[in-house]
């Protein structure tokens with residue numbers, strides 16, 4: 001049976017961020033993940049998780065100005081210093097939260113910079129981040145995002161992401177496999193997961209179309225969960241979906257899974 005974490009950047013949005021930890025615990029979650037904790041002091045975020053009795057299993061490195069459409073800066077040569085300052089910030093929060101992994105978002109492909117420069121910048125930044133977090137035993141993840149929802153995103157498929165991770169050459173670098181993005185871009189979910197399991201550091205889920213909870217779209221999640229057990233996936237699965245109604249009412253798929 002996979003282990004599921006509530007994504008607090010998608011779920012329980014009807015309450016302030018620091019109250020979402022308790023909301024997730026009240027729905028039975030033992031772990032949470034989120035995009036960016038940086039607007040809150042690390043000790044306040046840690047206290048919210050501790051008081052709710054949930055582990056923090058993932059968050060993202062700072063990813064530029066999200067409000068204006070930036071989706072990561074790791075491939076941008078003119079933002080290397082900013083990315084690396086962000087790695088240090090993330091390391092501080094990861095220490096306070098005892099979080100074992102941090103996700104890197106590559107960024108949007110700008111005009112006028114060659115693929116080779118973007119690629120080399122990202123590989124160097126991945127290597128830097130991995131080295132920065134290795135001492136604490138933490139993983140750095142690279143997540144492909146689908147380029148239908150995020151046009152020009154630099155890493156939108158599994159195979160190129162794995163090539164970048166391999167080029168960076170660090171044992172604490174892993175793939176963040178988001179089932180929703182993978183379904184949009186390439187499908188073939190079960191075989192891709194089986195063939196690349198050693199690279200998979202974290203999984204996230206949402207159904208397609210709509211990015212809602214399992215059971216609202218085309219993906220056969222009961223089969224996928226059995227498949228993940230069969231191939232020996234031991235990590236977490238982040239519930240990173242926009243609930244079709246209230247968050248609390250969106251876990252019927254999980255209740256059904258627990259009854260099998």
Ligand SMILES: O=C(O)[C@@H](O)C(=O)CO
Nearest residue numbers: 035060105143178204240
């Ligand atoms: O899939 C996503 O959108 C998230 O995992 C993320 O971190 C970027 O928004």
Ligand SMILES: [Mg+2]
Nearest residue numbers: 143178204240
């Ligand atoms: Mg994701």
